[in-house]
Amino acid sequence: MPVPVLHVCCGDSAAEVIRAGLNLPEAAVLVLRDDLAVGPLGDVDSDRPDARAAFWHAVFPDEDRAAIETGGRLVDQLAEEAAVLRALPDAAETFVLWHGSGAAEQLKLRRAIWALRDATAPLEEVAVGPDLLPGALRRDMTAVGMLEPEDVPRAAATARPVDPDRRARLAAEWERLRADGGGLRHHRGGIITTHPIDAHDAEILAAVGTDWMPAARVIGQPMGTIAGFFATDAFCFWRLRQLAAQGRVEFEGSPATIRGCRVRRTR
Incomplete structure (x- = not known):
């Protein structure tokens, strides 16, 4: 049964701050954990994201990988996230997508909008910018997890509808980025660019x-x-x-x- 409003965010820190700030039950917040800024994306939306899982298997040191895989094999966790996104249109009556300016959250925004490309439910976004993060150590990039719980209601009040043109543009951009072979993705000034994995x-x-x-x-x-x-x-x-x-x-x-x-x- 769909929830009235589903808040979609990137990472557990963001999910925790949204739940605490808005006093929401766990089911009202969908957390997407894959860091889409790094690694291949070609099979990320498939039911067998083997290439993506192999990449993460190499990235994580042994200790981290063992801890992560207590929740199941990496490939199965990634496949489950893809399945959740395929079912997303039926999950809520209204969707609120939370994002900052970092590449991972911007890519999550595009992936979620792509998953909702044929949905008729209202779709809103909350853009967390520097004005909502007066005490942040970094000013060049923002993330939802940087918010303090007491600042979340003020951020939620800035939610704005995602108009049809923006929905179509960002969904198409996700398809382009998924097909791109670049290993790293940066976000600056509203533009996502791809770079070699060894760029830094x-x-x-x-x-x-x-x-x-x-x-x-x-x-x-x-x-x-x-x-x-x-x-x-x-x-x-x-x-x-x-x-x-x-x-x-x-x-x-x-x-x-x-x-x-x-x-x-x-x-």
């Missing part, structure tokens, strides 16, 4: 010194400076491991976990 390797390498440093400290720097998408610790640590495979950095300890090793530039 130089920035990550620049954070590595010639003396041993904890890997967690190394990746913390590019996580705070990479623009266009929110680079996660798992992504930056994966790229650091790729730099090691290229012989540009070396590890001490086990790279199976971010906090289990140190890293330095190869001498």
